[in-house]
Amino acid sequence: MLLILTVLAAALAAVVASRGRLHPLAGGAVGLAAASATTWTFAGCALGGDVTGDNTGVQRVLAVAAVVTVAAGVARTVAALRAGGGPAGEAMLTELRSGRFRTGAWLPWLLLAPTLAILAVFLYYPSFQTFALSTKLARMGAPRSADVCLGNFAELLVPSPYLVAGLPPAAVAVVAGLALWRSRTTPGTASHTAAAALSPLGPIATVVALYFVFAPGRTGYRGVYVATLGISFGIVALSMTAGLGLAYLVARRFRGASVYRTLLIWPYAVSPPVAGILFFMMFDPTAGVMAHLAGVVGLDFPSYRTDGVLAQAAIVLAASWKWVGHNILFYVAALQTVPREIVEAAAIDGAGAWRRFVRIVVPTIAPVTFFLLVTNLTYAFFDVYGTIDYLTRGGPSGRTTVAIYEIIRVGVGTGDLGRGAAQSVILFIAVIGLTVWQFRRSEGRITYGGGA
Amino acid sequence: MKNRALWATAAGTAAAALVLTGCTGSSEADTAGDGVVDVWVAFTDDARLGFVQEKAAEFEQKHEGVTVKVQGFDNYETLFQQMQLALDGGDAPEIVHYFEAATREALDAVGPDGEPVFQSVSAATGDRDEILGEPVVLDDVVAPAKNYYSVDGEFYSMPWNTSSTIMYGNQTMMDEAGIDAMPETWQDLEAACDKIAKLADGPEACITWPNHSWWMEQAMGQADTNLGNNDNGRSGRATEIDLDSDAMVDYLTWWQNLEKNGDYLYTGVQRDWDGTRAAFSAQQVAFLMSSSGDAAGIDEESADGGYDVVAGRMPYDADTPYGGNLIGGATLWLRSGLDEDTTDASLAFLNFFNNPENAAEWHKVSGYVPITNSAVDLLTEEGWFDENPNFKVASDQLALAADTPASTGVLMGNFVAIRDVITAAAEDILVQGDDVEERLHAADDEAQQLLDDYELLYSGE
Numbered sequence: 001m002l003l004i005l006t007v008l009a010a011a012l013a014a015v016v017a018s019r020g021r022l023h024p025l026a027g028g029a030v031g032l033a034a035a036s037a038t039t040w041t042f043a044g045c046a047l048g049g050d051v052t053g054d055n056t057g058v059q060r061v062l063a064v065a066a067v068v069t070v071a072a073g074v075a076r077t078v079a080a081l082r083a084g085g086g087p088a089g090e091a092m093l094t095e096l097r098s099g100r101f102r103t104g105a106w107l108p109w110l111l112l113a114p115t116l117a118i119l120a121v122f123l124y125y126p127s128f129q130t131f132a133l134s135t136k137l138a139r140m141g142a143p144r145s146a147d148v149c150l151g152n153f154a155e156l157l158v159p160s161p162y163l164v165a166g167l168p169p170a171a172v173a174v175v176a177g178l179a180l181w182r183s184r185t186t187p188g189t190a191s192h193t194a195a196a197a198l199s200p201l202g203p204i205a206t207v208v209a210l211y212f213v214f215a216p217g218r219t220g221y222r223g224v225y226v227a228t229l230g231i232s233f234g235i236v237a238l239s240m241t242a243g244l245g246l247a248y249l250v251a252r253r254f255r256g257a258s259v260y261r262t263l264l265i266w267p268y269a270v271s272p273p274v275a276g277i278l279f280f281m282m283f284d285p286t287a288g289v290m291a292h293l294a295g296v297v298g299l300d301f302p303s304y305r306t307d308g309v310l311a312q313a314a315i316v317l318a319a320s321w322k323w324v325g326h327n328i329l330f331y332v333a334a335l336q337t338v339p340r341e342i343v344e345a346a347a348i349d350g351a352g353a354w355r356r357f358v359r360i361v362v363p364t365i366a367p368v369t370f371f372l373l374v375t376n377l378t379y380a381f382f383d384v385y386g387t388i389d390y391l392t393r394g395g396p397s398g399r400t401t402v403a404i405y406e407i408i409r410v411g412v413g414t415g416d417l418g419r420g421a422a423q424s425v426i427l428f429i430a431v432i433g434l435t436v437w438q439f440r441r442s443e444g445r446i447t448y449g450g451g452a
Numbered sequence: 453m454k455n456r457a458l459w460a461t462a463a464g465t466a467a468a469a470l471v472l473t474g475c476t477g478s479s480e481a482d483t484a485g486d487g488v489v490d491v492w493v494a495f496t497d498d499a500r501l502g503f504v505q506e507k508a509a510e511f512e513q514k515h516e517g518v519t520v521k522v523q524g525f526d527n528y529e530t531l532f533q534q535m536q537l538a539l540d541g542g543d544a545p546e547i548v549h550y551f552e553a554a555t556r557e558a559l560d561a562v563g564p565d566g567e568p569v570f571q572s573v574s575a576a577t578g579d580r581d582e583i584l585g586e587p588v589v590l591d592d593v594v595a596p597a598k599n600y601y602s603v604d605g606e607f608y609s610m611p612w613n614t615s616s617t618i619m620y621g622n623q624t625m626m627d628e629a630g631i632d633a634m635p636e637t638w639q640d641l642e643a644a645c646d647k648i649a650k651l652a653d654g655p656e657a658c659i660t661w662p663n664h665s666w667w668m669e670q671a672m673g674q675a676d677t678n679l680g681n682n683d684n685g686r687s688g689r690a691t692e693i694d695l696d697s698d699a700m701v702d703y704l705t706w707w708q709n710l711e712k713n714g715d716y717l718y719t720g721v722q723r724d725w726d727g728t729r730a731a732f733s734a735q736q737v738a739f740l741m742s743s744s745g746d747a748a749g750i751d752e753e754s755a756d757g758g759y760d761v762v763a764g765r766m767p768y769d770a771d772t773p774y775g776g777n778l779i780g781g782a783t784l785w786l787r788s789g790l791d792e793d794t795t796d797a798s799l800a801f802l803n804f805f806n807n808p809e810n811a812a813e814w815h816k817v818s819g820y821v822p823i824t825n826s827a828v829d830l831l832t833e834e835g836w837f838d839e840n841p842n843f844k845v846a847s848d849q850l851a852l853a854a855d856t857p858a859s860t861g862v863l864m865g866n867f868v869a870i871r872d873v874i875t876a877a878a879e880d881i882l883v884q885g886d887d888v889e890e891r892l893h894a895a896d897d898e899a900q901q902l903l904d905d906y907e908l909l910y911s912g913e
Contacts (some may be wrong), residue, residue, distance in 0.1 A: 135526040139866075142909040143562045218880050218891065219873075219898045286584045286719075286730050305720025306883055396720050398876065413529060414869035415536075416905075 043067050045149035047136070055154035057161030062150045065168070066322030076373035127428075140415035156221040157213055164213055171209035176204035203437075218398075227312070230382035230400040234316035235323070240369070240376055242320065243327025248351045248357070250328070251335040261332060268325030272383055275322035276390025283314055283391075304392075308399035315400050318391060319384045326379075327372055334368035335361070370442050374435060381431060403427045455800045475642045488519045489798050490545035492685050494531040494782065496524040501614075501743060503817055504805075511804050515584060527901040528554070529868070537779040546790060550613065551782040552600060553665075553867045556685065558785050558912045559603060560865065569790035573802065574607035576795055586802035589807060590825040596779050596850040599860045608785040613820045615745040616777050616846040617661075617670045619767065623760035625738045626657065634764025638706055641739070641767045645715040648738045657717035660728045661741035662817070663878050665871035666780050668700065675699035676775025678779070683862035693864065693903050695874065695896040696889065702769065703883055704888045711882050718882050722875045722894040732759055741766060743780065744846030746817030751842065763842035765849045776853020776899065778861040781820065812836075821847045866906035870899045 046063035134152055138145035157164050178199055185192035205228065214222040248375065250260050260392050267275070282289050285303035295302035306309035338361050363371075385404050388394060394401035401409070403423065411420015489523040491508065495501045501524040508520035525531040528551040538544040541559075550558050551731035561569040574590055581588055590607060621634050629648050635641040644657035645806050662665060672679050677699035680690030694700075710716040719727035725742065733738035733753040742750070747763065754761040768774050784805075786798055804810065809826035814820060817835065822828045828847065831837060837844040862869065877895035880886045 064492060137905055137909065139906070139909055140533065140540070141557075143566065144909055144912070180557075217894060218877075218886065220892050286727065286734055286736065304718060306718060308883075311720075392902055393723075395719050395722060395879060396878050409872070412533070414872060414902075415533070416869065416902075 001266065003422055018148070034337065038119040039206065047148065047219045055151070055157070055159050055161075056152040056158050058159065058164050059150040061161045062157075064165075081202065097286055130421045130424050130428075133417050134420075134425045136418045138417040138421075140417060145418070146399055152419050153426070155420070156215055156426065158215050158220075167209040167213050171202075171205045175207040178202050223398045224406045226340040227399055229382075231315055231319075231384070231400065231402050232377065235319045235384070236373070236376045237319035238316055239323045239327055240372060243324050243372070244331050244369075246324065247328045247331030247335060247360070251332050261328070264328050265325040267322050268329065270322055272319070272322060273386030273390050275318050276387040279314060279318035279321075279387075305395050308396055311396055311400050314391055315384065315388055319380065319387050322387065323376065323379055327376070328420055330368050330372055331365065338364045344436055366442075370438070375440060377434060378431070403430075454692050457634065463522045465812065487517055487793070487797070488521055489547065489622070489794065489801055489906060491520060491522045491784075491801070492531055492535070492545045493522060493547075493549045494525050494528045494551070495549075495776050496526055498815060502792040503814060508808055509803055511801050514801065514804070515797070516630075518801075520801055532557075532868075535770045539569060544569070546788060546794060547802065548787070549782055550609075550779055550785055552861065553871060555601065555608075555783070556863050556867060559608065562778070563665065569789055570608070570773040570785045572606050572608045573610050573786050573799065576786060576799055576873070583796050583803060586800040587807065589803050589811075589824050589826075592824060592826055593806075594823060594828070594847070594850070594852060595855070597783075597821075597823060598859070599855065600779050601696050601783050608751040609785045610806060611779075611783045611823055612779040612781070612806070613745060613814075614779050614783075614823055615743040615820050616779055616850050617667065617741055617746075618744045618845045618849065619659075619764050620730070620732065620740045620742065620747075620750055620842075621762045621764060622655075622735060622754075623649040623762045624857040625651075625759070626762070629654070629738070634762055635739075635767055636765055637770040639770050642710075642715075644739075645710070645868070647717070655738055656731075656736040658715040658737060659715065659739035659741070660717040660719065660731050660737045661722050663718070663806040663882070664723045664725075664730050667741070667855075667880065668703065668874050669768060669861065670777055671768075672699055673776055673861065674766070674774055674777045675702070675772045676854070676856060676858045678858050679708075684857035685861065686857045686860060687832075689907065690862065690864040691903065691907055693896065693899045694898055699772070700892055701888050702772070702782065703876060704892065706769070706879070707890060708881050714763075716882075720883070729753075735759065743772050743822045744843075745781065747842050747846075748817065749819075751840075761842065765845065766790075766827050774852075775856055776859030778805045778859055779821075779850065780833050780852070806859045808820060812820045819843055819846075821850065832850050864903065866902045866909060873899045873902065877905075 043063035043066050048057045049065075088345055115127055135147060135149055136145045137148045137151075178195060178201060182192065182195040182199060211222065211225065214220065214225045216222050246264055250257060250264060262420045270278070280288075283291075283304055285291050285301060285305065288301075291301040302310060304314040343356055343360055346360055351359065381402075382404055384402060385408055387403050388402065394405050404427065405418050407423045407427065410416050410423065471793065481654045486803050488489065491504065493501060493504050495504075501522070505522050508522050511520055512518060512675060523545070525534060528549075532554060535544060535548055543565075558570055563569050564576055577583065577588055577590060579769055590610070591626075593607075593611055594614075596616075597608075597614045598607060601607060601609050601611055619634065623633075625648070626634075626644075628649050629644070631644045631647055635644045641659070647656045669679065677694075678684040679694060680691055681692040681694075682688035684690065706888050711718060717728075719731065721727060725746075728740060729742060729746065729750065731737050732750070735757065740750075750761055766777055784802055786795070786802070790798065806823055806827075808824060808826040811823045812830045812834075814828065815822040819842075823829055843890075877886075877891050881888055881891050
């Protein structure tokens with residue numbers, strides 16, 4: 001254990017040191033080395049032959065995929081290193097070196113030490129433990145644990161190595177093919193328009209491929225995948241559009257605007273379980289306010305707790321309501337940065353309110369939208385446990401059991417640490433993947449102003 | 453410059469390593485005889501936690517120099533986890549309150565030193581008749597509870613809140629529908645539900661109960677069918693689970709049909725004790741199956757709602773020979789590795805806590821079965837059962853059980869997680885209309901995996 005910790009601490013220190021002192025790309029190289037080490041622990045057992053448990057083929061495929069991914073990353077870093085980092089790397093280096101402490105190297109380290117220690121203890125060490133646990137059969141309080149290699153992961157996937165090996169590359173091929181087609185055609189031609197129109201097929205192919213990769217059936221992970229996708233994107237879409245809409249309305253000057261603003265931001269201060277309880281009080285088919293009101297008018301109020309779609313809608317509504325204040329807060333601030341002259345000029349040129357909103361306001365606040373997209377996704381993935389637990393407890397029939405709910409149910413509720421850790425790793429990869437995708441998608445489309 | 457970077461790296465590494473190793477060290481276990489008996493209880497409500505605190509104070513007054521510190525936890529699961537953490541941290545309590553499903557895990561629990569966490573109360577008592585002046589009540593404990601918490605003839609823990617599944621009926625509604633007596637069998641219940649459905653201004657549905665694995669376990673007891681091998685885990689460790697037995701298929705098919713006919717109201721949430729009880733007290737259903745431990749609360753709610761409540765047995769299948777219903781609830785475990793004084797103080801408290809007067813009082817406060825025979829006698833003498841016949845149903849029902857492994861209840865590892873598997877299957881069958889046999893087969897596979905995992909980690913096989 002001590003050895004692992006020392007290696008971890010050394011890697012951490014090396015990353016920080018290299019970022020400050022050496023070439024920025026060296027930091028990336030150290031990071032990749034750490035990734036390779038992690039991959040090695042995963043891949044070693046599966047490729048080495050002592051695979052335990054079922055789905056041996058799937059475990060091998062997973063191991064190969066991990067190795068290939070890391071190899072590709074290493075290759076890319078090496079290529080970048082050979083290219084010398086390019087002007088961007090140099091610029092970054094200059095910027096990093098522009099400020100120097102006169103006392104020498106020890107002062108910045110001293111100042112950084114508390115943060116680093118906290119990060120190491122509360123972030124890097126637990127995440128490393130999670131990776132280690134995900135390859136084990138481990139229970140809270142059990143006298144021993146057993147190595148199961150990638151068995152915890154293989155269990156979540158469809159028990160066919162061909163599907164697991166074939167589907168993700170197929171999705172990648174679709175994405176890459178579409179991108180290639182688009183880049184090889186000249187803008188304005190029919191072919192390019194077609195390629196552009198087809199470009200949403202890439203993400204759709206990925207989503208569909210993942211659907212078929214996860215294990216089917218009532219006891220499989222596919223249900224959790226579908227619920228997570230539906231509820232998370234529902235929350236992000238609703239809370240961001242509602243946030244922008246309300247912020248746009250409330251950002252205008254009128255009497256009592258600040259009171260409205262304060263009231264709108266209020267739900268943000270409510271904790272997720274309390275949001276769950278509030279909506280429970282409203283929508284409960286037996287004791288709820290809405291059921292009572294519907295009864296007064298003579299309507300039959302449907303029970304969200306036995307209808308999967310209604311249950312998901314209730315979760316999306318409750319979770320979005322709780323989070324919309326956060327979005328309003330940022331959008332109100334962002335809307336104040338929209339240059340009034342341009343909006344006025346557009347109005348004089350005859351652009352209608354909607355057109356001004358879509359063509360001027362939305363692009364201007366794009367950086368905030370991007371930031372909110374990331375924070376909203378994080379919220380939707382990680383912070384809805386309390387809301388779900390109070391509203392539906394993951395039911396009916398698992399229709400509102402999202403990834404984080406399942407992780408806590410398995411890992412904490414039943415004390416199955418290994419399976420819980422494996423699911424955490426999957427969620428971790430999903431969030432990293434989504435964030436990278438967002439960064440790439442939004443590259444060049446978002447301007448932060450200033451610069452060139 | 454390079455040297456400095458190197459030094460900084462080394463210093464950072466050393467500091468981080470130091471911090472991290474500091475965290476992995478463990479402290480000494482708190483087994484010293486400080487005269488304090490820590491009691492951890494999985495209740496937080498005034499009635500039940502308050503009762504324990506009151507008894508602890510009375511005990512302290514009787515026994516000078518002994519302190520009993522009671523701490524409440526939200527539920528059994530939280531308490532179970534806190535206990536695991538406390539064992540690692542070294543400040544685990546002397547007495548801890550575990551639910552019946554965790555009995556195998558309590559027996560298997562080992563501390564960081566590899567020693568069992570709990571000791572048998574009967575072994576710790578030995579052949580003493582009294583401890584610190586408190587008469588020993590272990591032999592007096594009612595048979596169903598004693599059998600449940602005994603393994604290989606060794607009585608391990610002191611049963612406390614013990615209940616059984618009983619059915620409550622809305623007498624007012626039953627009179628209206630012309631139902632003379634509480635239905636005792638599935639068939640009686642179906643007939644009664646037909647009558648309820650014909651009521652002009654009738655309730656939303658005939659009956660409800662929580663989707664909790666306890667009902668499936670009860671149904672297996674009634675049908676005299678084991679859930680686990682090795683005599684339901686009673687003659688050896690249970691290593692095979694049987695969730696798709698004919699008895700289980702019958703029970704879930706019956707339940708599914710009841711739901712399809714609109715007679716059963718599913719609240720849509722698993723383990724929904726509160727929601728089902730709310731439906732009964734709002735008179736949305738005529739019958740409610742719940743724990744006998746709810747009797748006091750349900751009586752109170754009926755008085756507020758202006759209707760009468762009558763209690764009866766959990767209905768069974770008239771076409772299958774009746775085995776027996778089993779207990780549910782929780783028990784008090786005694787920690788091992790305590791010095792003699794602390795052990796005796798803890799044992800004295802356990803026996804004081806369940807002495808006839810206290811056991812009878814606890815029964816009246818809650819409705820849980822009177823846990824000792826002398827408490828039953830005391831209550832009978834007082835005329836309590838004549839005045840409150842609903843409070844007697846659970847004890848009577850338990851007394852009907854043949855002493856078979858099936859009606860004693862299964863003893864199985866990882867059973868808390870397996871219960872989740874069972875309730876999830878029941879929900880799919882009720883809400884999604886899944887094929888009963890197919891769904892139970894899938895649940896059986898999933899539960900078997902959990903059991904195999906557990907056995908691998910705990911018994912190494």
